[in-house]
Amino acid sequence: xxxxxxxxxxxxxxxxxxxxxxxxxxxxxxxxxxxxxxxxxxxxxxxxxxxxxxxxxxxxxxxxxxxxxxxxxxxxxxxxxxxxxxxxxxxxxxxxxxxxxxxxxxxxxxxxxxxxxxxxxxxxxxxxxxxxxxxxxxxxxxxxxxxxxxxxxxxxxxxxxxxxxxxxxxxxxxxxxxxxxxxxxxxxxxxxxxxxxxxxxxxxxxxxxxxxxxxxxxxxxxxxxxxxxxxxxxxxxxxxxxxxxxxxxxxxxxxxxxxxxxxxxxxxxxxxxxxxxxxxxxxxxxxxxxxxxxxxxxxxxxxxxxxxxxxxxxxxxxxxxxxxxxxxxxxxxxxxxxxxxxxx
Amino acid sequence: xxxxxxxxxxxxxxxxxxxxxxxxxxxxxxxxxxxxxxxxxxxxxxxxxxxxxxxxxxxxxxxxxxxxxxxxxxxxxxxxxxxxxxxxxxxxxxxxxxxxxxxxxxxxxxxxxxxxxxxxxxxxxxxxxxxxxxxxxxxxxxxxxxxxxxxxxxxxxxxxxxxxxxxxxxxxxxxxxxxxxxxxxxxxxxxxxxxxxxxxxxxxxxxxxxxxxxxxxxxxxxxxxxxxxxxxxxxxxxxxxxxxxxxxxxxxxxxxxxxxxxxxxxxxxxxxxxxxxxxxxxxxxxxxxxxxxxxxxxxxxxxxxxxxxxxxxxxxxxxxxxxxxxxxxxxxxxxxxxxxxxxxxxxxxxxxxxxxxxxxxxxxxxxxxxxxxxxxxxxxxxxxxxxxxxxxxxxxxxxxxxxxxxxxxxxxxxxxxxxxxxxxxxxxxxx
Numbered sequence: 124x125x126x127x128x129x130x131x132x133x134x135x136x137x138x139x140x141x142x143x144x145x146x147x148x149x150x151x152x153x154x155x156x157x158x159x160x161x162x163x164x165x166x167x168x169x170x171x172x173x174x175x176x177x178x179x180x181x182x183x184x185x186x187x188x189x190x191x192x193x194x195x196x197x198x199x200x201x202x203x204x205x206x207x208x209x210x211x212x213x214x215x216x217x218x219x220x221x222x223x224x225x226x227x228x229x230x231x232x233x234x235x236x237x238x239x240x241x242x243x244x245x246x247x248x249x250x251x252x253x254x255x256x257x258x259x260x261x262x263x264x265x266x267x268x269x270x271x272x273x274x275x276x277x278x279x280x281x282x283x284x285x286x287x288x289x290x291x292x293x294x295x296x297x298x299x300x301x302x303x304x305x306x307x308x309x310x311x312x313x314x315x316x317x318x319x320x321x322x323x324x325x326x327x328x329x330x331x332x333x334x335x336x337x338x339x340x341x342x343x344x345x346x347x348x349x350x351x352x353x354x355x356x357x358x359x360x361x362x363x364x365x366x367x368x369x370x371x372x373x374x375x376x377x378x379x380x381x382x383x384x385x386x387x388x389x390x391x392x393x394x395x396x397x398x399x400x401x402x403x404x405x406x407x408x409x410x411x412x413x414x415x416x417x418x419x420x421x422x423x424x425x426x427x428x429x430x431x432x433x434x435x436x437x438x439x440x441x442x443x444x445x446x447x448x449x450x451x452x453x454x455x456x457x458x459x460x461x462x463x464x465x466x467x
Numbered sequence: 468x469x470x471x472x473x474x475x476x477x478x479x480x481x482x483x484x485x486x487x488x489x490x491x492x493x494x495x496x497x498x499x500x501x502x503x504x505x506x507x508x509x510x511x512x513x514x515x516x517x518x519x520x521x522x523x524x525x526x527x528x529x530x531x532x533x534x535x536x537x538x539x540x541x542x543x544x545x546x547x548x549x550x551x552x553x554x555x556x557x558x559x560x561x562x563x564x565x566x567x568x569x570x571x572x573x574x575x576x577x578x579x580x581x582x583x584x585x586x587x588x589x590x591x592x593x594x595x596x597x598x599x600x601x602x603x604x605x606x607x608x609x610x611x612x613x614x615x616x617x618x619x620x621x622x623x624x625x626x627x628x629x630x631x632x633x634x635x636x637x638x639x640x641x642x643x644x645x646x647x648x649x650x651x652x653x654x655x656x657x658x659x660x661x662x663x664x665x666x667x668x669x670x671x672x673x674x675x676x677x678x679x680x681x682x683x684x685x686x687x688x689x690x691x692x693x694x695x696x697x698x699x700x701x702x703x704x705x706x707x708x709x710x711x712x713x714x715x716x717x718x719x720x721x722x723x724x725x726x727x728x729x730x731x732x733x734x735x736x737x738x739x740x741x742x743x744x745x746x747x748x749x750x751x752x753x754x755x756x757x758x759x760x761x762x763x764x765x766x767x768x769x770x771x772x773x774x775x776x777x778x779x780x781x782x783x784x785x786x787x788x789x790x791x792x793x794x795x796x797x798x799x800x801x802x803x804x805x806x807x808x809x810x811x812x813x814x815x816x817x818x819x820x821x822x823x824x825x826x827x828x829x830x831x832x833x834x835x836x837x838x839x840x841x842x843x844x845x846x847x848x849x850x851x852x853x854x855x856x857x858x859x860x861x862x863x864x865x866x867x868x869x870x871x872x873x874x875x876x877x878x879x880x881x882x883x884x885x886x887x888x889x890x891x892x893x894x895x896x897x898x
Binding site: 205207208209210220223227289293294295313315316318400401402403404405407408409420421423424425426427430 | 549552555556570571574575577578579580663664665666718719720721722724730863864865868869871872875876879880881893894896897898
């Protein structure tokens, strides 16, 4: 508890302040005021408080409801219709859109692609980013420059990354030319258009793009580990790798877990890179389609706004479920007290 | 303090209301009572001669009809459909706009968004435009658009590259085409460019095989039934598989676009990197914008899609699209239909041909077509007993999209002829 008197906590009007100060003792504000004392003034005060909340929170609430809650509700509503987007929806089909989604082989394969990207992003990016972060945490020349360079791909817009890589990786593009000219012509491949290779190409591009973000997070995490622990461990005779394993990694845990959460959600919602590189139509042929490209392809581009809305709902539910499960089982210890009641 | 807040709130509310009011007041057609009419007009020619053509045509129309003012809005082609749909649904749509036809037209008719122009088509227009050209815009309840250009499909090729490979004449059967492809390969030329990244250019190969395999009745009947169980659909897929097995397409065709840049399929043809491309009659315009000097390709030629052995389709049938313009239901009927009749008059149609390098619908204006490749396309079009609309347009966006992507699957070796049919049937359930 604070040692304050009630003075500063309810700075409404002069007379109220006086009223508050007459009640002696700590925590007086939380005590109910004597009933019937100056009811008119109190009513005004209450009204003002509500008005203040309404004025300050109102715009944010309106924007949130209009652009987040309402669209979700509308998507759920449209998802029950066959609807081409012309005029109001009239052809109510119940859950049929959802049945079609789960029977669609193409949807099953986008789930596989998404799962593959979720897992492989963690497996590929995690270790590399930790090693890079440990490396960049050492004192050495040019550290600042390397840190910036590692972070650059993350800052470049997805559209530019997608366009750039798709030009480089074309069948007659720079990458194949380079391989040819350094005598590795046998490694030339249709990086983007060969269905056996395309998803690995996508993974490499994703890793290249997002690894900088992981490195920066881990570096920040490393900074917050107290130096004394390393010194103590060194005095006790621990080697470099032992220190990393016993001290750095466990203390970096919260950072790694929150990064993994962001990476999983990002992988589930992956859209822009695929859409830029493979365009509107051929992502499923190349084996790189995701839930989001499926939604746009079968919803908006096919003019099936009802069906597309149903896909959006499925995607929303899957992402929400993954997020909640992750919060419940993995992030719980990190967020205890912040998002939940602290337990002693 | 309170008073100030109230004042601020009042100002904010007033400003908000004003914004809303002005936002909603941009309704387009306005009949101000004195007989003066204002209409908005949406087309997709944002640059060059096409844009200039519409500006001058509208000006000429306004001169003839001093009571009518037309506001032109040129909208980027890829954005047009989305904007149009939103605008039509919110009641804020244009009065006249570029009509894509097919399933999209049907959806607009069903939603009551279009004006029936059947009784307003001028005698002149009826006389100079063949009834077949209108048929794509006919529905039970009336006629919903005015055609302006016909875009028959065929194979565009480079005469120089054919000569280099020692090919004489043009192939008329699939066997001859396959033989020519083999010769082009021997000569070190990519035989056929296809922009499979956009899916539809690849799918056009399937459309043409289906046109040869299926009867006219099957093709048009599927537009309303959306059932693809006739054996000819699978046979057409088989033809496509066989053709694809000869590896006729440019390397990396799966990520080749149709029209953007020198690496696109039209660009490959324009730069003599590939010998042929299957495409509608808008292709000469696209190709000429992609040649090194941005001028028409001098050695461009055209031949109709080859015939196959067997098949129920007439060997002279063609794939072809029609570009046209619709009036929306809320448009001022007289002024709007007057404008549609105006744009198909002979001199305006000649201007259209010059601006777009496309074949005009007005038969009197067709005589000015000079390019040999357009002439042969036009001749084949006139001889064709049946011109089918492109199947993705005919069957609507939904089924059309599924059809297109499943064809790409076949070309990439991931799908089969049967897969095309089942994907198409499955898509019909989604819409």
